[in-house]
Amino acid sequence: MKRIYDVVIVGSGAAGLTAALKLAPHMRVAVLSKGEMSGGSTRWAQGGIAAVLEATDSIQSHIDDTLVAGAGLCGEEAVRFVVERGRDAISSLINLGVEFDKASGLTHEDGYDYHLTREGGHSHRRIIHAADATGQAVQKTLNERVLNEPHIDVYENHVAIDVITNRHLEKPGTYNDQAHGVYVLNMDKNRVETFSARATILATGGAARVYLYSSNPDASTGDGIAMAWRAGCRVTNMEFNQFHPTCLYHPDAKTFLITEAMRGEGAVLRGKDGNRFMLDYDERAELAPRDIVARAIDSEMKRTGAENMWLDITHKDADFVISHFPNIYRHCLSLGIDITKDQIPVVPAAHYTCGGVHIGLNARTDLDRLYAIGECAHTGLHGANRMASNSLLECLVMGNAAADDIINRDDMPSPATVRHWDESMVTDSDEEVVVSHNWKELRRFMWDYVGIVRTDKRLARAKRRVDLLANEIHEYYGNFRVTADLLELRNLVTVADLIVRSAQMRKESRGLHYTADYPDLLDKPVETTLIPFGRAISDQIA
The missing domain is CATH 3.50.50.60 (FAD/NAD(P)-binding domain)
Incomplete structure (x- = not known):
């Protein structure tokens, strides 16, 4: 077609x-x-x-x-x-x-x-x-x-x-x-x-x-x-992968975000002991940029052994909270959390590329x-x-x-004649478990090794695993008919490789990229640009 x-x-x-x-x-x-x-x-x-x-x-x-x-x-x-x-x-x-x-x-x-x-x-x-x-x-x-x-x-x-x-x-x-x-x-x-x-x-x-x-x-x-x-x-x-500081932490809540606007309206973050901790990390407290808040939560969780931190807006008028955050109120209430009375359990989560x-x-x-x-x-x-x-x-x-x-533009010719997709040399897969297993493995080691805090050793471990997965998926892609899961996994492995390689190139901590091996800023900020092998870059980008 x-x-x-x-x-x-x-x-x-x-x-x-x-x-x-x-x-x-x-x-x-x-x-x-x-x-x-x-x-x-x-x-x-x-x-x-x-x-x-x-x-x-x-x-x-x-x-x-x-x-x-x-x-x-x-x-x-x-x-x-x-x-x-x-x-x-x-x-x-x-x-x-x-x-x-x-x-x-x-x-x-x-x-x-x-x-x-x-x-x-x-x-x-x-x-x-x-x-x-x-x-x-x-x-x-x-x-x-x-x-x-x-x-x-x-x-x-x-x-x-x-x-x-x-x-x-x-x-x-x-x-x-x-x-x-x-x-x-x-x-x-x-x-x-x-x-x-x-x-x-x-x-x-x-x-x-x-x-x-x-x-x-x-x-x-x-x-x-x-x-x-x-x-x-x-x-x-x-x-530079942004981790949103406040994703709802609940076994029945999948990827539910607690908007930053709640902190903009006065919500505060509390630790295991019930005390506010953001002022220990930044004078802007809860209104610091997301990378700072996410690292602070991650640090407090690791320091205290807590599985999550808590976002507290209970000191604000209940009608104000419900009118400004009706969807969050309803969703949390369905899980047994009344945000006008209860603190909200939160953890950081990958949010923006x-x-x-x-x-x-x-x-x-x-x-x-x-x-x-x-x-x-x-x-x-x-x-x-x-x-x-x-x-x-x-x-x-x-x-x-x-x-x-x-x-x-005045240089847009009619569409060219394109070859049809060729499936003559492939078959239906009888090993879909390979896709599901590799998907889980990829996302786990990216979280463990290329997450909020990185090190050279962690990045090297991730790169070795990315390379192995890339080879396996390339072989799989070449032998079987494509499926949506396979296409997404293929793309995720490519992107994981790009993230890891870019992170390995940056020998400093800047913005969303924090590495324990290079905690300081370099004097000159430089972008990390990867160029595909063997391609001459055009000058069409204005």
Whole structure:
């Protein structure tokens, strides 16, 4: 089965759907979703979207806060590019129908009457939100708009396999190397299909499921990063993996996040003895950047032998807590925890991939006609540590940037003739246990050896295991028909290798990368960029 579009977008979260809506008046667009349309990370974002929306705040203040959080590795041009477009991005969502929380009896000087909260690293209240389920509100609205757009076709249960490059063409010599679409596993039909396109956008999210404990949905397996790497694109800063400090610790709670906005509204962290401990680690206490808070919790757990720490907001008015955090209240209550009376058991969990596919501010990768946006991409906005609520903002801004670049290009020829997927030399697997076993092994040793605190010895152990798994999976992939589990495992192993190699290259502790062997900062901050073997890097990244 071969399908032809102007643009194929891999991923159905905020970044991908923003790009799709911008492109739709001009081109035919296919949106591919691994599972249901709302299955990605966007809908799980609780806190909100950071943007300068009131007169007491400023663009420069938001930029400065982001640069501080990024620990010297943010690209200032990228930070300014994204932050300056924040207000327009929020206005676009409001015009689409997203219902953000209003401020009771308050209108800001410049006319906005929305409630703004504050999160770690921010010097002002600038987080606009829809209760404690902002991502869900954004995803719902974007879904509705996309599904009613006649020039957009959505394909659910379609798992991307690889970017189609010149080597996949019937006549590869007629083009400079570029992207021509993607090969895709149609889960409903159990067959591989070809999506040919003039431009391809990767909007696949991050890779937090490479770790044993994660706040992300199961789909966050680094697909776009691995696909771009195999296609010949650079990746940057993969060692910076953000661990959210406060994931609910409960045997019946899988990957449930306790938003940072709760600490912004006064919640405090307590240890085994009931005492606050964050002031022992940072003068900003609970409002310190996430890497500091996550390491502090990890340290206290190891120091005291506790399985978790506790987040306490019981000193706030119960009506205030319930109205500001209704979803967290209901979910915790279903587990026997009344957050207005009980402290919340929490642990850190892998949350966000700050590195990714190297792109410019037009979202172009090193491979012509291949774009990357959202969490799978590296713009330079996050540096060594993502500041809270900048991620959805980046999705919106860079989704529009990619679409604008595609619309304005005059060098987009018709889709090339692509070879069909060849399964003539493979069979159905009779050893699926290999996939499930390797999946568990990978996530366990990444948590143990490449987690919140690293050492050279731990990284070396992880690298040996990654290499063994990579060889085994490569052999397996070459002999059996692809399945969704195999494709995700293949991508996770690739991403794990990129993370470990990047971490081994950084001989310092900076931002989210903390190593006991090199606890100090180097004088000059330098990005960690990995270049695929044998590929000349193009100059198309602006």
